[in-house]
Amino acid sequence: MRINEIFVSIQGEGPNTGVPTTFVRFQGCNRSVACKWCDTLYAFDPQGGLERSVEDVVNEVVGYRGASGVNNVCITGGEPLMQLDDFKQLVSQLDTRSLDVEVETNGLSVIPRDCDTFVKHWLCDLKLPGSGVPTPTVEWPQYLELRSEDAIMCIAADTGDLDWLEKQLWSLSRPMLELLRAQIYVHPVWGALDLRQIVSWLLGHGALFQSLGVKVRVGTQLHKHIWPVGQRGV
Numbered sequence: 309m310r311i312n313e314i315f316v317s318i319q320g321e322g323p324n325t326g327v328p329t330t331f332v333r334f335q336g337c338n339r340s341v342a343c344k345w346c347d348t349l350y351a352f353d354p355q356g357g358l359e360r361s362v363e364d365v366v367n368e369v370v371g372y373r374g375a376s377g378v379n380n381v382c383i384t385g386g387e388p389l390m391q392l393d394d395f396k397q398l399v400s401q402l403d404t405r406s407l408d409v410e411v412e413t414n415g416l417s418v419i420p421r422d423c424d425t426f427v428k429h430w431l432c433d434l435k436l437p438g439s440g441v442p443t444p445t446v447e448w449p450q451y452l453e454l455r456s457e458d459a460i461m462c463i464a465a466d467t468g469d470l471d472w473l474e475k476q477l478w479s480l481s482r483p484m485l486e487l488l489r490a491q492i493y494v495h496p497v498w499g500a501l502d503l504r505q506i507v508s509w510l511l512g513h514g515a516l517f518q519s520l521g522v523k524v525r526v527g528t529q530l531h532k533h534i535w536p537v538g539q540r541g542v
């Protein structure tokens with residue numbers, strides 16, 4: 309499989325924010341045009357990276373656990389589900405070695421539900437208009453299948469993105485809302501939107517979200533508060 313990089317850091321996003329984590333970054337993304345704010349363009353080209361075997365990757369991850377006790381593994385990209393057969397083998401083997409696995413996916417690929425047993429958290433992007441999607445729509449069936457331990461990740465570039473997300477949630481019927489179990493994390497494009505604007509938006513709509521029964525959280529990219537923006541391997 310094509311792998312861009314493997315490194316140990318802390319998880320900067322989602323339910324495991326702050327948890328020491330080994331990141332396995334798959335090479336290649338299936339977006340026709342990169343998201344405007346993509347911070348991993350170096351993993352976009354499917355031909356880039358290095359060819360690695362599943363066994364080789366598992367051994368490296370297990371080695372990091374032996375050296376530093378890191379038990380959480382984040383499979384990310386690019387888009388890891390583009391290399392589905394290898395992906396399935398990898399999460400299965402990591403599970404066999406009692407590693408905790410979470411997976412970041414961009415929302416374009418169908419999540420393989422037969423891997424649920426190996427994946428503790430799916431972090432599934434929901435792309436807002438500010439990402440540059442030409443005609444943004446939400447494929448709700450995919451999001452409604454997520455579990456309560458999974459996360460829908462929304463990256464807002466401006467307040468228009470926040471308004472758009474709110475409208476999408478309003479458009480859901482009551483039966484659909486009852487199926488929406490995953491937590492929704494909204495975090496800013498770094499440097500484009502102030503965290504306080506998201507907090508203000510969330511507090512201003514708290515009663516609405518409660519009436520809809522949706523769990524919306526303010527998120528951030530913790531690693532960008534710690535290391536210089538653009539630094540790789542963190």
Ligand code: SF4
Pocket residue numbers: 337338339341342343345346347348349352385386387414
């Ligand atoms: S989906 Fe992810 S990897 Fe692909 S362009 Fe967008 S941010 Fe970058």
